[in-house]
Amino acid sequence: MKKDNTFSAQIKTIYKMLMALFSLFVVAGGGLVYYANNPTAFNFNSENKTVSTVPLEVDEDLIVDGIHIRTGLVDDQGLMVVVNNCTNCHSAKLVTQNRMNAERWNSTIKWMQETQNLWDLGKNQEIIVNYLVKNYPPKAKGRRMALSGIEWYELED
Ligand code: HEC
Known part of the structure:
Protein backbone atom coordinates (compact mmCIF):
# COMPACT_ATOMS: atom_id res chain seq x y z
CA MET A 1 0.00 0.00 0.00
CA LYS A 2 2.99 2.27 0.56
CA LYS A 3 3.61 2.47 -3.11
CA ASP A 4 0.01 3.44 -3.73
CA ASN A 5 0.30 6.21 -1.21
CA THR A 6 3.32 7.74 -2.85
CA PHE A 7 1.60 7.46 -6.19
CA SER A 8 -1.53 9.29 -5.01
CA ALA A 9 0.66 11.83 -3.24
CA GLN A 10 2.44 12.47 -6.52
CA ILE A 11 -0.88 12.80 -8.32
CA LYS A 12 -1.97 15.30 -5.68
CA THR A 13 1.20 17.35 -6.10
CA ILE A 14 0.83 17.41 -9.87
CA TYR A 15 -2.82 18.31 -9.48
CA LYS A 16 -1.95 21.18 -7.15
CA MET A 17 0.72 22.42 -9.54
CA LEU A 18 -1.68 22.27 -12.45
CA MET A 19 -4.30 24.13 -10.46
CA ALA A 20 -1.74 26.77 -9.50
CA LEU A 21 -0.69 27.10 -13.14
CA PHE A 22 -4.29 27.25 -14.25
CA SER A 23 -5.21 29.96 -11.78
CA LEU A 24 -2.12 31.88 -12.86
CA PHE A 25 -3.39 31.73 -16.44
CA VAL A 26 -6.83 32.83 -15.36
CA VAL A 27 -5.45 35.81 -13.43
CA ALA A 28 -3.02 36.76 -16.20
CA GLY A 29 -5.65 36.30 -18.88
CA GLY A 30 -8.16 38.33 -16.93
CA GLY A 31 -5.57 41.04 -16.44
CA LEU A 32 -4.83 41.07 -20.16
CA VAL A 33 -8.49 41.36 -21.10
CA TYR A 34 -8.90 44.14 -18.57
CA TYR A 35 -5.81 45.90 -19.89
CA ALA A 36 -7.02 45.61 -23.47
CA ASN A 37 -10.20 47.41 -22.50
CA ASN A 38 -8.54 49.99 -20.24
CA PRO A 39 -5.04 50.60 -21.60
CA THR A 40 -4.40 53.27 -19.00
CA ALA A 41 -5.52 51.19 -16.02
CA PHE A 42 -2.00 50.25 -15.00
CA ASN A 43 -0.36 53.64 -15.47
CA PHE A 44 0.01 54.14 -11.77
CA ASN A 45 2.50 56.98 -11.91
CA SER A 46 0.55 59.22 -14.28
CA GLU A 47 -1.83 61.32 -12.25
CA ASN A 48 -5.35 60.73 -13.42
CA LYS A 49 -5.08 62.51 -16.71
CA THR A 50 -8.46 62.25 -18.28
CA VAL A 51 -8.13 62.18 -22.04
CA SER A 52 -11.22 63.53 -23.68
CA THR A 53 -12.31 61.49 -26.66
CA VAL A 54 -14.87 64.10 -27.64
CA PRO A 55 -13.38 66.20 -30.45
CA LEU A 56 -12.92 69.84 -29.65
CA GLU A 57 -15.80 71.99 -30.77
CA VAL A 58 -14.89 73.47 -34.11
CA ASP A 59 -16.64 76.67 -34.98
CA GLU A 60 -18.35 75.80 -38.23
CA ASP A 61 -19.06 79.43 -38.91
CA LEU A 62 -15.66 80.86 -38.10
CA TYR A 136 -19.97 88.98 -56.54
CA PRO A 137 -20.95 91.51 -59.21
CA PRO A 138 -19.80 91.13 -62.79
CA LYS A 139 -16.09 91.84 -63.08
CA ALA A 140 -15.07 95.13 -64.61
CA LYS A 141 -15.12 94.89 -68.37
CA GLY A 142 -11.86 94.13 -70.09
CA ARG A 143 -12.04 97.31 -72.13
CA ARG A 144 -12.22 100.73 -70.60
CA MET A 145 -15.33 102.78 -71.03
CA ALA A 146 -15.50 105.00 -74.12
CA LEU A 147 -14.05 108.41 -73.42
CA SER A 148 -16.56 111.20 -73.16
CA GLY A 149 -16.54 114.92 -72.51
CA ILE A 150 -13.13 115.39 -74.06
CA GLU A 151 -12.19 118.47 -76.01
CA TRP A 152 -10.33 117.28 -79.04
CA TYR A 153 -7.98 119.67 -80.68
CA GLU A 154 -7.53 120.00 -84.42
CA LEU A 155 -4.29 118.82 -85.84
CA GLU A 156 -2.61 121.56 -87.83
CA ASP A 157 -0.46 120.97 -90.88
C1 HEC B 1 -30.57 71.37 -55.08
C2 HEC B 1 -29.19 71.50 -55.37
C3 HEC B 1 -28.63 72.90 -55.57
C4 HEC B 1 -28.72 73.97 -54.73
C5 HEC B 1 -29.32 74.02 -53.35
C6 HEC B 1 -28.06 75.05 -55.40
N1 HEC B 1 -27.57 74.65 -56.59
FE1 HEC B 1 -26.45 75.74 -57.83
N2 HEC B 1 -26.28 74.17 -59.08
C7 HEC B 1 -26.80 72.92 -58.85
C8 HEC B 1 -26.33 72.01 -59.89
C9 HEC B 1 -26.66 70.53 -59.96
C10 HEC B 1 -25.53 72.77 -60.75
C11 HEC B 1 -24.79 72.31 -61.96
C12 HEC B 1 -23.43 71.88 -61.47
C13 HEC B 1 -22.51 71.53 -62.57
O1 HEC B 1 -22.72 71.95 -63.69
O2 HEC B 1 -21.53 70.84 -62.25
C14 HEC B 1 -25.53 74.13 -60.22
C15 HEC B 1 -24.83 75.17 -60.78
C16 HEC B 1 -24.72 76.43 -60.25
C17 HEC B 1 -24.00 77.53 -60.83
C18 HEC B 1 -23.24 77.48 -62.14
C19 HEC B 1 -24.23 77.77 -63.23
C20 HEC B 1 -23.57 77.76 -64.56
O3 HEC B 1 -24.13 78.41 -65.45
O4 HEC B 1 -22.51 77.12 -64.71
C21 HEC B 1 -24.13 78.60 -60.02
C22 HEC B 1 -23.56 79.98 -60.23
C23 HEC B 1 -24.94 78.18 -58.91
N3 HEC B 1 -25.28 76.86 -59.08
C24 HEC B 1 -25.31 78.99 -57.87
C25 HEC B 1 -26.14 78.61 -56.85
C26 HEC B 1 -26.66 79.51 -55.86
C27 HEC B 1 -26.39 81.00 -55.80
C28 HEC B 1 -27.41 78.77 -55.01
C29 HEC B 1 -28.22 79.26 -53.83
C30 HEC B 1 -29.42 79.97 -54.16
C31 HEC B 1 -27.36 77.39 -55.47
N4 HEC B 1 -26.58 77.34 -56.59
C32 HEC B 1 -27.98 76.33 -54.85
C33 HEC B 1 -27.58 72.53 -57.81
C34 HEC B 1 -27.90 73.33 -56.74
Whole structure:
Protein backbone atom coordinates (compact mmCIF):
# COMPACT_ATOMS: atom_id res chain seq x y z
CA MET A 1 0.00 0.00 0.00
CA LYS A 2 2.99 2.27 0.56
CA LYS A 3 3.61 2.47 -3.11
CA ASP A 4 0.01 3.44 -3.73
CA ASN A 5 0.30 6.21 -1.21
CA THR A 6 3.32 7.74 -2.85
CA PHE A 7 1.60 7.46 -6.19
CA SER A 8 -1.53 9.29 -5.01
CA ALA A 9 0.66 11.83 -3.24
CA GLN A 10 2.44 12.47 -6.52
CA ILE A 11 -0.88 12.80 -8.32
CA LYS A 12 -1.97 15.30 -5.68
CA THR A 13 1.20 17.35 -6.10
CA ILE A 14 0.83 17.41 -9.87
CA TYR A 15 -2.82 18.31 -9.48
CA LYS A 16 -1.95 21.18 -7.15
CA MET A 17 0.72 22.42 -9.54
CA LEU A 18 -1.68 22.27 -12.45
CA MET A 19 -4.30 24.13 -10.46
CA ALA A 20 -1.74 26.77 -9.50
CA LEU A 21 -0.69 27.10 -13.14
CA PHE A 22 -4.29 27.25 -14.25
CA SER A 23 -5.21 29.96 -11.78
CA LEU A 24 -2.12 31.88 -12.86
CA PHE A 25 -3.39 31.73 -16.44
CA VAL A 26 -6.83 32.83 -15.36
CA VAL A 27 -5.45 35.81 -13.43
CA ALA A 28 -3.02 36.76 -16.20
CA GLY A 29 -5.65 36.30 -18.88
CA GLY A 30 -8.16 38.33 -16.93
CA GLY A 31 -5.57 41.04 -16.44
CA LEU A 32 -4.83 41.07 -20.16
CA VAL A 33 -8.49 41.36 -21.10
CA TYR A 34 -8.90 44.14 -18.57
CA TYR A 35 -5.81 45.90 -19.89
CA ALA A 36 -7.02 45.61 -23.47
CA ASN A 37 -10.20 47.41 -22.50
CA ASN A 38 -8.54 49.99 -20.24
CA PRO A 39 -5.04 50.60 -21.60
CA THR A 40 -4.40 53.27 -19.00
CA ALA A 41 -5.52 51.19 -16.02
CA PHE A 42 -2.00 50.25 -15.00
CA ASN A 43 -0.36 53.64 -15.47
CA PHE A 44 0.01 54.14 -11.77
CA ASN A 45 2.50 56.98 -11.91
CA SER A 46 0.55 59.22 -14.28
CA GLU A 47 -1.83 61.32 -12.25
CA ASN A 48 -5.35 60.73 -13.42
CA LYS A 49 -5.08 62.51 -16.71
CA THR A 50 -8.46 62.25 -18.28
CA VAL A 51 -8.13 62.18 -22.04
CA SER A 52 -11.22 63.53 -23.68
CA THR A 53 -12.31 61.49 -26.66
CA VAL A 54 -14.87 64.10 -27.64
CA PRO A 55 -13.38 66.20 -30.45
CA LEU A 56 -12.92 69.84 -29.65
CA GLU A 57 -15.80 71.99 -30.77
CA VAL A 58 -14.89 73.47 -34.11
CA ASP A 59 -16.64 76.67 -34.98
CA GLU A 60 -18.35 75.80 -38.23
CA ASP A 61 -19.06 79.43 -38.91
CA LEU A 62 -15.66 80.86 -38.10
CA ILE A 63 -15.05 84.17 -39.83
CA VAL A 64 -11.51 85.43 -40.30
CA ASP A 65 -10.70 88.69 -42.05
CA GLY A 66 -14.23 88.97 -43.36
CA ILE A 67 -14.19 85.50 -44.91
CA HIS A 68 -16.43 82.66 -43.82
CA ILE A 69 -13.69 80.03 -43.52
CA ARG A 70 -15.77 76.92 -44.20
CA THR A 71 -17.10 78.17 -47.53
CA GLY A 72 -14.83 81.02 -48.52
CA LEU A 73 -17.79 83.34 -48.86
CA VAL A 74 -17.50 87.02 -47.97
CA ASP A 75 -19.01 87.94 -44.60
CA ASP A 76 -21.90 90.27 -45.29
CA GLN A 77 -25.59 90.60 -44.65
CA GLY A 78 -27.30 87.40 -45.82
CA LEU A 79 -24.18 85.25 -45.56
CA MET A 80 -25.84 82.48 -43.57
CA VAL A 81 -28.85 82.40 -45.88
CA VAL A 82 -26.49 81.86 -48.78
CA VAL A 83 -24.48 79.27 -46.85
CA ASN A 84 -27.64 77.39 -45.92
CA ASN A 85 -29.19 77.45 -49.38
CA CYS A 86 -26.35 77.55 -51.85
CA THR A 87 -23.64 75.24 -50.55
CA ASN A 88 -25.64 72.03 -50.11
CA CYS A 89 -25.33 70.64 -53.62
CA HIS A 90 -22.12 72.12 -54.86
CA SER A 91 -19.10 73.94 -53.54
CA ALA A 92 -19.44 77.59 -52.69
CA LYS A 93 -16.64 78.06 -55.24
CA LEU A 94 -19.16 77.45 -58.00
CA VAL A 95 -21.07 80.39 -56.61
CA THR A 96 -18.15 82.72 -56.03
CA GLN A 97 -16.44 82.12 -59.35
CA ASN A 98 -19.59 83.19 -61.16
CA ARG A 99 -20.01 86.92 -61.11
CA MET A 100 -23.36 88.11 -62.33
CA ASN A 101 -25.86 90.90 -62.10
CA ALA A 102 -29.20 90.45 -60.33
CA GLU A 103 -30.99 89.37 -63.48
CA ARG A 104 -28.50 86.61 -64.23
CA TRP A 105 -28.35 85.44 -60.62
CA ASN A 106 -32.12 85.17 -60.64
CA SER A 107 -32.15 83.24 -63.87
CA THR A 108 -29.40 80.92 -62.62
CA ILE A 109 -31.52 80.22 -59.57
CA LYS A 110 -34.54 79.65 -61.78
CA TRP A 111 -32.52 77.30 -63.95
CA MET A 112 -31.45 75.29 -60.89
CA GLN A 113 -35.03 75.17 -59.68
CA GLU A 114 -36.23 73.89 -63.02
CA THR A 115 -33.48 71.39 -63.71
CA GLN A 116 -31.55 70.69 -60.49
CA ASN A 117 -34.23 70.32 -57.84
CA LEU A 118 -33.37 73.56 -56.12
CA TRP A 119 -36.18 74.39 -53.72
CA ASP A 120 -38.32 77.49 -53.68
CA LEU A 121 -36.29 80.14 -51.87
CA GLY A 122 -39.24 82.36 -51.03
CA LYS A 123 -38.28 85.63 -49.38
CA ASN A 124 -34.72 84.40 -49.08
CA GLN A 125 -34.18 84.74 -52.82
CA GLU A 126 -34.06 88.52 -52.52
CA ILE A 127 -31.62 88.32 -49.61
CA ILE A 128 -29.45 85.87 -51.53
CA VAL A 129 -29.45 87.84 -54.77
CA ASN A 130 -28.73 91.10 -52.94
CA TYR A 131 -25.81 89.46 -51.20
CA LEU A 132 -24.49 87.99 -54.45
CA VAL A 133 -24.83 91.15 -56.48
CA LYS A 134 -23.14 93.19 -53.78
CA ASN A 135 -20.24 90.81 -53.23
CA TYR A 136 -19.97 88.98 -56.54
CA PRO A 137 -20.95 91.51 -59.21
CA PRO A 138 -19.80 91.13 -62.79
CA LYS A 139 -16.09 91.84 -63.08
CA ALA A 140 -15.07 95.13 -64.61
CA LYS A 141 -15.12 94.89 -68.37
CA GLY A 142 -11.86 94.13 -70.09
CA ARG A 143 -12.04 97.31 -72.13
CA ARG A 144 -12.22 100.73 -70.60
CA MET A 145 -15.33 102.78 -71.03
CA ALA A 146 -15.50 105.00 -74.12
CA LEU A 147 -14.05 108.41 -73.42
CA SER A 148 -16.56 111.20 -73.16
CA GLY A 149 -16.54 114.92 -72.51
CA ILE A 150 -13.13 115.39 -74.06
CA GLU A 151 -12.19 118.47 -76.01
CA TRP A 152 -10.33 117.28 -79.04
CA TYR A 153 -7.98 119.67 -80.68
CA GLU A 154 -7.53 120.00 -84.42
CA LEU A 155 -4.29 118.82 -85.84
CA GLU A 156 -2.61 121.56 -87.83
CA ASP A 157 -0.46 120.97 -90.88
C1 HEC B 1 -30.57 71.37 -55.08
C2 HEC B 1 -29.19 71.50 -55.37
C3 HEC B 1 -28.63 72.90 -55.57
C4 HEC B 1 -28.72 73.97 -54.73
C5 HEC B 1 -29.32 74.02 -53.35
C6 HEC B 1 -28.06 75.05 -55.40
N1 HEC B 1 -27.57 74.65 -56.59
FE1 HEC B 1 -26.45 75.74 -57.83
N2 HEC B 1 -26.28 74.17 -59.08
C7 HEC B 1 -26.80 72.92 -58.85
C8 HEC B 1 -26.33 72.01 -59.89
C9 HEC B 1 -26.66 70.53 -59.96
C10 HEC B 1 -25.53 72.77 -60.75
C11 HEC B 1 -24.79 72.31 -61.96
C12 HEC B 1 -23.43 71.88 -61.47
C13 HEC B 1 -22.51 71.53 -62.57
O1 HEC B 1 -22.72 71.95 -63.69
O2 HEC B 1 -21.53 70.84 -62.25
C14 HEC B 1 -25.53 74.13 -60.22
C15 HEC B 1 -24.83 75.17 -60.78
C16 HEC B 1 -24.72 76.43 -60.25
C17 HEC B 1 -24.00 77.53 -60.83
C18 HEC B 1 -23.24 77.48 -62.14
C19 HEC B 1 -24.23 77.77 -63.23
C20 HEC B 1 -23.57 77.76 -64.56
O3 HEC B 1 -24.13 78.41 -65.45
O4 HEC B 1 -22.51 77.12 -64.71
C21 HEC B 1 -24.13 78.60 -60.02
C22 HEC B 1 -23.56 79.98 -60.23
C23 HEC B 1 -24.94 78.18 -58.91
N3 HEC B 1 -25.28 76.86 -59.08
C24 HEC B 1 -25.31 78.99 -57.87
C25 HEC B 1 -26.14 78.61 -56.85
C26 HEC B 1 -26.66 79.51 -55.86
C27 HEC B 1 -26.39 81.00 -55.80
C28 HEC B 1 -27.41 78.77 -55.01
C29 HEC B 1 -28.22 79.26 -53.83
C30 HEC B 1 -29.42 79.97 -54.16
C31 HEC B 1 -27.36 77.39 -55.47
N4 HEC B 1 -26.58 77.34 -56.59
C32 HEC B 1 -27.98 76.33 -54.85
C33 HEC B 1 -27.58 72.53 -57.81
C34 HEC B 1 -27.90 73.33 -56.74
